[in-house]
Amino acid sequence: MERAVPAGIVTLKDVAAASGVSLSTASRALDERMVSRSAAAAHVRKIAEELGYRRNSFASSLRRGETRTLGVLVPRLSDTVMALMFEELERAASSRGYFAMVATSGDDPEDERGAAETLLDRNVDGLILATARLDDELPRLLRERRVAHALVLRTDGISPSALGDDEVGGYLAVRHLIDLGHRNIAVVTGPTFTSSGTARLAGARRALGEAGVAPREEWLIAAGYGIEDGYTAGETLLAGTQPTRPTAIFAANDNIAMGVMAAAHHNGIAIPDDLALVGYNDTPLSARLPTPLSSVRVPLDQIAANAIELIVNPGTEPFIRRSLPTLIPRQSSGKPKHAGG
Amino acid sequence: MERAVPAGIVTLKDVAAASGVSLSTASRALDERMVSRSAAAAHVRKIAEELGYRRNSFASSLRRGETRTLGVLVPRLSDTVMALMFEELERAASSRGYFAMVATSGDDPEDERGAAETLLDRNVDGLILATARLDDELPRLLRERRVAHALVLRTDGISPSALGDDEVGGYLAVRHLIDLGHRNIAVVTGPTFTSSGTARLAGARRALGEAGVAPREEWLIAAGYGIEDGYTAGETLLAGTQPTRPTAIFAANDNIAMGVMAAAHHNGIAIPDDLALVGYNDTPLSARLPTPLSSVRVPLDQIAANAIELIVNPGTEPFIRRSLPTLIPRQSSGKPKHAGG
DNA sequence: CTCCTTTTTGCAAACGTTCTCTTGACAGTG
DNA sequence: CACTGTCAAGAGAACGTTTGCAAAAAGGAG
The missing domain is CATH 3.40.50.2300 (Response regulator)
Structure with missing residues (x-):
């Protein structure tokens, strides 16, 4: 079965032949790991360049046993x-x-x-x-x-x-809200089966504790990481039927934050006037929302x-x-x- | 130089040996292209399974000359x-x-x-x-x-x-706005060096033409595809200094639409009350914005x-x-x- | 049982590299 | 000039598959 190569594929053998050296010499001349060496090697490299030689990565990986x-x-x-x-x-x-x-x-x-x-x-x-x-x-x-x-x-x-460091991230977010004067702070975290979700919540709790604020357990919601999860949580927290509602929310993710924004909008609650909001991840979008979102940037x-x-x-x-x-x-x-x- | 294989790598040779057939028979028995064949082949497959054989894709690709x-x-x-x-x-x-x-x-x-x-x-x-x-x-x-x-x-x-079909997409978007009763329609397209940008604009023009609306050239803006490009364009179109402003905008991309939203918000213009907006691509985000965005869905x-x-x-x-x-x-x-x- | 066709098998040669080993060249030293 | 050490180059064997070819086995028809 003839391979349908356009005859254009130049192999190491061709390079070796064209430069009048053996296969092994050509191979060594083109080995990137050891720096250039002697005269003849340079010649090989030049020829390879001219012929448009490209090493076959399979053959190489097969032989070397690593693929980079x-x-x-x-x-x-x-x-x-x-x-x-x-x-x-x-x-x-x-x-x-x-x-x-x-x-x-x-x-x-x-x-x-x-x-x-x-x-x-x-x-x-x-x-x-x-x-x-x-x-x-x-x-x-x-x-x-x-x-x-x-x-x-x-x-x-x-x-x-x-x-x-998700714990620190959670801490920074809630600490920021506390520093702004908030005491009625809700947290919407990610799923409990993620380490990020639990750690961010832990950080948030630490900040609340430091400030002497006893967290209301019904204001600490574990949701999914999707926008609608944020929306649902936001509705729960902000719907008009609530006797009191938080003045600030830390969302463990920018998606959740977007959902909370939608819920706030839906309930006629203005951000930041009636509600402060902090997200997480500093998605490029965050900075460019109609109301730019405060967020925790992860390096x-x-x-x-x-x-x-x-x-x-x-x-x-x-x-x-x-x-x-x-x-x-x-x-x-x-x-x-x-x-x- | 000893290869640091955990000795666990089982090759085709091992499979062949273990099943008491030759290398080629083993190879053929495991060839997925021809369906199963005779008794012995089935045996080889069973052994291969037991031994946890995984074909080495490099060797295979090298020989076959294709990589899938x-x-x-x-x-x-x-x-x-x-x-x-x-x-x-x-x-x-x-x-x-x-x-x-x-x-x-x-x-x-x-x-x-x-x-x-x-x-x-x-x-x-x-x-x-x-x-x-x-x-x-x-x-x-x-x-x-x-x-x-x-x-x-x-x-x-x-x-x-x-x-x-970007032309049709552009047409659909603007036609929708026209059907809603709009006549003062602006279009913010992508860069002119993209086929999508020019085609969507062409479609928009066709819809305007059909409706007998002469497009105002200063309302047809070629921008980038980023949110800030949309914001800039939105500011240009909506800033209070404008004598008249469009009642509807077709943004050739959801990012642009988001930027326009931000600009509208900034100028105190409500969507959809004061401005209708249609985006393009139907990004998952679109549906979940505080004001869900109409958009052209691309399959x-x-x-x-x-x-x-x-x-x-x-x-x-x-x-x-x-x-x-x-x-x-x-x-x-x-x-x-x-x-x- | 023979002859013919179809299927299955094994051998060995690829595929394009890399690398060990051996040989050759060269320079430096006494 | 002989000797030793250094470095470059070539021969050839891998790496793990696939496949053309020839031979063997199996199946079918008479």
Whole structure:
């Protein structure tokens, strides 16, 4: 069966022949790891350039047993945070000579396993997991199989992980609201099965405690991370039927915050006049909403760099690296008109 | 140099040995293309399963000369439309047994070339370009090099392309506004160097023409596709200094629409009471804004399927496939209070 | 049971690299 | 000039599959 190559594919053999050296010499001359060497080698490189030689990555990987490729597993890329995270991972990987390959896994653990296998079948040198569940089996399986991997944006406490310090983030957000004079503060966190959700809530509680505010348990809502989850929670907190309602809300995610905004709008509550709002992740959108959203910025670039580092240089402590988030105050959290406790 | 394999890697040779057949028989028994065959083959498959054999994709690709991998080039994944597009491409590819690999190129043509090379170096069987510029050189280069490829969400009129019918989309949006009674309609399109931008504008013009409305040229603004571009355009159209202002705006993109919303908010103009607004792409966010945004939905799944088809089965006409968009009316385009004109 | 056709099998040669080992060249030293 | 050490280059064996070819086995018809 004839291969339909346009005859244009120039292989290392061609380069060697054209430069009058042996295959091995040509190979060595083009090896990027050792710096240029002697006269003849330079010649080979020139010829290769002229002929438009491109190394066949399969042959190379087959022989070398490494691919300089990392697999990234995310639930979905249409989630802006995941997309941003991947972009940073891609950048960090490429700056270290690696290529980042993504697969989306959805929310189903079964599909997640499948996606992981897909990536492993492509012989990735390591796997980066941006999937969120605390009770996920995958990290354990990967540890057992001795697959290099790192968790990103969350941790299970065992596998190498790079994430933002969610507890501090939660603290910063609520502390900001307290500093503005708020006492009636509600928190809408993510699902309880995510480490980010629980940690942000813990941080929020710490800030409340420090200020001597006893949190009302019915104002601490664990929701999903979607806009409608935020809307539902917002309705619960803000509907006219409530005897008293919070003057400030910390949403553990910008999506939730958007949902809360919609609910506030729906109930005729103005932001920031009647309600202060702080989100999380500092999505590009946040800054550009009609009422720009205060949000906790997570240093995704640092997290990405850490994750790559953990895989490329396994064994370098610490295995769990938290990067500090910062609060970006914007219009959505102004001084309240009707503050008080 | 010893390879650091955990000794766990089971190769085809092992499977063959364990099942007492030759290498070639084992290989054929595991070939997915021809359905199962005779007794012995079934046995091989069972052994392979037990041993946890996974075919080495490099060796396979090296020998076969194909990778069942498609490269997707997008400017950035943090653009929701691009992320959604990629997700659909991934799905469509996987349903045909292909794997979709993404690289982001940014806006710089230079980087785009580089990203394309990165993908080609990984021996993708074809390239899908979701980058937007009309004057892009890359499609021409790919044609010259006989690289299988398809454009997505735009066309240059020559290379195989799968996209939405932007002209019709523009028409639908403006026709909707006209049907609501609007006559003072402004259009904010994308950059003139994108086929989507110009086509949507053309469609809008057609709708205006049909209704006997002479478009005011200063109300047809070519902007970028970002939120702030929309904001700037919105300010221009809506600022209090304008003698008359439009009662309806068609934004060629949901981002632009969001910017216009912000500008309207800033100028104290209520949507939909004082201004009707229609966006484009029907981003998931659109439906969930405080004032849900009417938008033109583009069938990304069809487009993805077409693109994959064009690459996997090259030569099947037509080379340029347009899918029909539909209008999703929502709250942002209600009947105007002060219509007329 | 023979002859012919179809299917299955094994051998061995690829695919394009990399890398170990060996040989050759060259320069420096006494 | 002989000797040793350094460095570059070539030969050839991998890496794990797939596949053309020839031979063997199986199945069918008479």
